[in-house]
Amino acid sequence: MKEHKLPIIIATIFTIIILILILVFATKKQIEIETIDLGLTESQIKNHCHIQYFSDDKKLDEYEMLDGYLFKDQEIVPIKDNFVFNGWYIDSNAERVNYSTELNCEKNNDTIKLNAKWITTNEWNNIKPSVSIPILMYHYFYDPNNPTGEMNSNVLSSADFDAEMKYLSENSFYYPSWLEINDFLDGKITLPIKSVIVTDDDNTATWFNIGLPIVEKYKVMATQFTITGTEWWDGHSYDNLPASLSKYVIMRSHTNAMHGPNRGEFVGYMKGGDPNLIANDLIESAKRLGGKKEVLCYPAGEYSDSTLDGLRMAGYNLGVTTKPGTVKFDSIKLELPRIRISSGQDLTSFMGIFN
Numbered sequence: 001m002k003e004h005k006l007p008i009i010i011a012t013i014f015t016i017i018i019l020i021l022i023l024v025f026a027t028k029k030q031i032e033i034e035t036i037d038l039g040l041t042e043s044q045i046k047n048h049c050h051i052q053y054f055s056d057d058k059k060l061d062e063y064e065m066l067d068g069y070l071f072k073d074q075e076i077v078p079i080k081d082n083f084v085f086n087g088w089y090i091d092s093n094a095e096r097v098n099y100s101t102e103l104n105c106e107k108n109n110d111t112i113k114l115n116a117k118w119i120t121t122n123e124w125n126n127i128k129p130s131v132s133i134p135i136l137m138y139h140y141f142y143d144p145n146n147p148t149g150e151m152n153s154n155v156l157s158s159a160d161f162d163a164e165m166k167y168l169s170e171n172s173f174y175y176p177s178w179l180e181i182n183d184f185l186d187g188k189i190t191l192p193i194k195s196v197i198v199t200d201d202d203n204t205a206t207w208f209n210i211g212l213p214i215v216e217k218y219k220v221m222a223t224q225f226t227i228t229g230t231e232w233w234d235g236h237s238y239d240n241l242p243a244s245l246s247k248y249v250i251m252r253s254h255t256n257a258m259h260g261p262n263r264g265e266f267v268g269y270m271k272g273g274d275p276n277l278i279a280n281d282l283i284e285s286a287k288r289l290g291g292k293k294e295v296l297c298y299p300a301g302e303y304s305d306s307t308l309d310g311l312r313m314a315g316y317n318l319g320v321t322t323k324p325g326t327v328k329f330d331s332i333k334l335e336l337p338r339i340r341i342s343s344g345q346d347l348t349s350f351m352g353i354f355n
């Protein structure tokens, strides 16, 4: 009899354990379900609007957007004989809308119509020589109340950067996207005379801690030229970058692994490189950036014919250098100049860039 009881005892204990486990998991599941039911997703809290793009009463595109989001960075560029596309406008008096414009969707389920504006080709041909777009080049920052680390002309005081971004924001500058710059150079679209692009190279901790919160504060659209590989300057790596720090900051390529940890090592990486190796690096970088091949920032501004071949092979549209100057209608796409902003430059001199 004893031999027969043992399996029954074991079976009973086993059943009790299973029952306890079921009870524990069922309770946990219930808690999870409750959390989901109580939590509201962003789309339930925010209004959403239907965005429609019209050119001469013809609807070209439509999508939905949540209140407070920025308009999509995409190429919806209508074409009309003897005219140049002059931008998207919500109504004739409003500001030109692009990827730096925040959606104001006051009424849920509302439809917001964007209308194409046009300018005659003859008129634009007279205006376009006066369009001169500065691409501002920033690097590192410091807090004047607590200056730490190495100081050189590329390290800007947070107070100076704040004053500069405030100036852009208060003077209603237009922040063209890289797609718009490409279309402008192709002669497909106009760009406002008061256009500017803000860029930061290398994205060290000083950018994330000091620079980025300032562009966020003033809603100034900025491009982070990021090394997408594992090399980095100050312990950061692309893989451990904080995600979506600001909707006003976009990430574009500063190569994948052709920058190097220090200047001595990286000089010449791209300049003397094999175009195939360069193209492979840039394709990998674009992959990590969600397929973005709009623009590359040359490490230390160095490039050669073989670098340019590499860019073409990889399918990049634009390249920014460290050569001084502004973007004009006839600038060379893969050799766009920039304006270096140096430490100690006063606001008057900064304002002089735009006059």
Ligand SMILES: [Zn+2]
Residues within 6 Å of the ligand: 201, 202, 254, 259, 299, 300
């Ligand atoms: Zn760099």
